[in-house]
Amino acid sequence: MRKLTVIALMALLVLGPLSAGTHITILGTSDLHGNIWGYSYEDNAETANNGMARLYAYIEGVREENPDTLLIDAGDDIQGTIMTDDIYNDTPDEPHPVIEAMNYMEYDAMTLGNHEFNWGTDTARRILGQADFPILAANVRNADGSYATGLGWIIKEVGGARIAIIGTVTPDVPIWDGGKEGIDGLTFLPANEAVSEAIDEIGSQADVIIVSAHMGMYAEFDEDNGSDSAQKILDDNPEIDVLQVAHNHVVVCEKQGHTVIGGVRNAGRDIARFDLYLDDDMNVVDSTVEIIDMAGTEPSQEIRSIPLVAEAHEKTIAYVSGGGGEGEEGGVALGSTTARFQPENEIRGIPEGRIRDTAVMDLINMIQLEASGADVSAAALFRDTSDLPEGDINYGNIFNIYKFDNTLYRVTVTGAELKAYMEWSAECYNQWKPGDISISFDPEYPDYLYDMFEGVDYEIDLSQPKGERIRNVMFHGEPLEDDDTLTLAVNNYRYSSALKAQGLISGKRDWESSSSIRDMIVTYFEENSPVTPFVTDNWRITGVDLSEDDPRRTELIDMINEGYLPSPYAESYNLADYEELMAEAKASMEAGENV
Numbered sequence: 001m002r003k004l005t006v007i008a009l010m011a012l013l014v015l016g017p018l019s020a021g022t023h024i025t026i027l028g029t030s031d032l033h034g035n036i037w038g039y040s041y042e043d044n045a046e047t048a049n050n051g052m053a054r055l056y057a058y059i060e061g062v063r064e065e066n067p068d069t070l071l072i073d074a075g076d077d078i079q080g081t082i083m084t085d086d087i088y089n090d091t092p093d094e095p096h097p098v099i100e101a102m103n104y105m106e107y108d109a110m111t112l113g114n115h116e117f118n119w120g121t122d123t124a125r126r127i128l129g130q131a132d133f134p135i136l137a138a139n140v141r142n143a144d145g146s147y148a149t150g151l152g153w154i155i156k157e158v159g160g161a162r163i164a165i166i167g168t169v170t171p172d173v174p175i176w177d178g179g180k181e182g183i184d185g186l187t188f189l190p191a192n193e194a195v196s197e198a199i200d201e202i203g204s205q206a207d208v209i210i211v212s213a214h215m216g217m218y219a220e221f222d223e224d225n226g227s228d229s230a231q232k233i234l235d236d237n238p239e240i241d242v243l244q245v246a247h248n249h250v251v252v253c254e255k256q257g258h259t260v261i262g263g264v265r266n267a268g269r270d271i272a273r274f275d276l277y278l279d280d281d282m283n284v285v286d287s288t289v290e291i292i293d294m295a296g297t298e299p300s301q302e303i304r305s306i307p308l309v310a311e312a313h314e315k316t317i318a319y320v321s322g323g324g325g326e327g328e329e330g331g332v333a334l335g336s337t338t339a340r341f342q343p344e345n346e347i348r349g350i351p352e353g354r355i356r357d358t359a360v361m362d363l364i365n366m367i368q369l370e371a372s373g374a375d376v377s378a379a380a381l382f383r384d385t386s387d388l389p390e391g392d393i394n395y396g397n398i399f400n401i402y403k404f405d406n407t408l409y410r411v412t413v414t415g416a417e418l419k420a421y422m423e424w425s426a427e428c429y430n431q432w433k434p435g436d437i438s439i440s441f442d443p444e445y446p447d448y449l450y451d452m453f454e455g456v457d458y459e460i461d462l463s464q465p466k467g468e469r470i471r472n473v474m475f476h477g478e479p480l481e482d483d484d485t486l487t488l489a490v491n492n493y494r495y496s497s498a499l500k501a502q503g504l505i506s507g508k509r510d511w512e513s514s515s516s517i518r519d520m521i522v523t524y525f526e527e528n529s530p531v532t533p534f535v536t537d538n539w540r541i542t543g544v545d546l547s548e549d550d551p552r553r554t555e556l557i558d559m560i561n562e563g564y565l566p567s568p569y570a571e572s573y574n575l576a577d578y579e580e581l582m583a584e585a586k587a588s589m590e591a592g593e594n595v
Contacts, residue, residue, distance in 0.1 A: 021279045022159045025069040026210060027059055028262060028272035030246035031113070032073070033080025035267040036101045037313050038299050041082045041320050042400035050268040052098075053299035056105050058271055058292060060300070068159035071106065074246035075113025075169060075214040078127050080267070082399050083316040089119055092126060097312035099130040104306055108156060111167030111212040112137040112149060113246065114176060118405070121148075121182030136167025136212065139194030141187045148186055153198045155206055161282045164206035166198045170215040170228045170247060175496045190227030191215060192236045199237055207282035208241050216248035217261075221501045234259060241284050242274050249446065253291045260289035269294060320396035333392035334522055335529030341401075342387035347438050348560050349567025351384035354428075354450060355439050355541060359533030360386060360401055365454035365489075367520050371513060372410040374489035375475070376418065376455035378425075382448045393529070398521050406491035408513040408520070416482035417505045419470050422458065424504060425451040426469045432462040432544045436572035437553045439541060443570040451494065454538060456480060463543030471542065491517060552578045559585035563594030 029052075038051025063069050078084055078098050088096050102110070110133060116124045128135050128149070138152030153166040171188035178184055195211055202209070211233060219229040226232030230245045238257060245252050245263035251270060252263035262272030270291050277286040303309060341359040343352045353360060358381075365377040386401045413421075428445040439462065441447075457474040473480040480486075490499065492512070499505045513520070525531060547553050552575055559565045564585040565573070573581055588594070 022161055024159050024276045025062055025066045026242055026274040027071045028244040029055055030074035030264055031249055031266040032077040033267050034084035034098055035081060036097060036309055041316050042396040044396060049295035052101050052268050053303040054294040054297045055268045055271055056300040056303045057297050070108045070158060072212050073107055073110040074212045074244050075111045076115040079115040079118050082320060083312055085405055095308055096127045096130055097308050100306060100308045101303055103132045107133045109134050109136055109154060109165045111214050112169040113214040114170055114173045117173050117177045117183055120180040137169050138166050138198045139168045139189040139191050143185060161207045161278055163208040164202045165210045166195055167212045168194055172221055172228050175501050176493055192232045195233050195237050210242040211240050212244045214246045217245055251291050253289055260287045262289045321394055333394050335393050335525030337388050337390055338530050338532045339390050341533045347557055349569045350438050353381045357535055357537050357539055359535050361452045362534060362536050367524050368408055368489040371520050372408055372489040374410045375486040376453060377489040378451040378453050380448050380451050384447055393525055398518060402518045402521055405516050406493050408517050409490055409492055409495045409509040410511040411488050411509045412485055412507045413488045413505050415480040415484035419473055421504050422470045423467050426460050427466045429462050431465055435574040435576050437556055438568050438572045440568055440572040457538045459540055459542045461543035462541055556581055564588040
């Protein structure tokens, strides 16, 4: 279960166990996104490697090992599952299962995440007000300058050491949720400045400084000033001992100077462990960081047995199978299909749904076009495996293909702006090189950032570098000129976080849907079932030669699909390395190891 990182292992090898002085452990979670049980409600199946129940099993073991342990969360916890988004976040008079579980787990503090704002400030305060632990946000202020959550930082005494915990959320919240109840009345300060101010306020009151930052290491939007960058926080405040990062759902595990830095993936997939060793004067003399994968950890039945958690779990399963209502399990389906909507992957780990047009994306874009009356629609495949099965469709299946509670906007764009947006989207791919056996993806671009377009025909030339890939864009049978104008249907998140934040378009939305896109899909199935999958094939990838007749490619793909070579998702295998790759695969085969 526990894996030592290079940093932690080298410290133990060089220094040996540090038993003198004080040993403090800080455990960091984040981006739990409502996954208490370790369950995929859209798939109606247990997961194998995530969930708060698994985290708690590990946490309890660490607490037994070291009673001087702190548990801190870095936000994005009350959003992300059918349980949270469709049931409990809209029930004002009921306790919230996520906070109930976090109270049971005895968190010491939680930092606000951006998704805590998705339902406005009243809902956030109602839900988070149930917490038995402080909610921190040093950079979110009320109109009078006071902390929006009441606290920006706290000091805890652990093992005789005074530990300051400062929380800060990405100041980009208004980009996504501006206009929602109460948010425009708040001020979101640059994170680095708010942390500096907090450290000044703390002064000599603390021996150890921890910053829990709901943001990635590098700027998401403010590249010039770094107001949304954890690296900028550290650059301006090098006295920080522990920096917890979040938001991007990627593993971060490093040390800069004396500061240990850690971040985890989402849904309880990992936990960050920081170990600090202090001398008798409470000075930090050594520190390590490691990220522990929850794969192989048995879920805690204590968490699953909390009455509200167990009730919420069963209620959500009934909600899904009942078609979105409060029905019992086995309730009436929303509708039906005549066949699956996604093709099988040729190569394990390389999603066909992101390398060619599919019925899933054409369905979503068609519904967006009909609802908005726009000329062109853009949408993302939020999860590589999202599919609709053949037969009856329930609410979980709809959630599978559209997991976010987005609304739909319509905006007028020029041909040049649309092509710039398309280029931005196509940056998710790696450039193809002669001899590559597959298309691959830049791991720095999450799958939800790749949009596919309907209403225009186009090509993506992957022989070219980023920014020069979109080719032969046709609108109504004619080449799309830069000065043409047309209307675009796009969800509210993409409009704010990409089109506006990155200056891709100049126009403003002239229409917004009254219902969510997910509800539009539900309505479509209710009114049009059985639904037959259709593919318009309006776009394709060019500039690649996958040498499908080359037997070496076939052999390598067989080794990948049988598990003897890792998936080439982030970097394609190349035929120039055929002998080396086959030797690696045969060694795995002889050892009986699958990857």
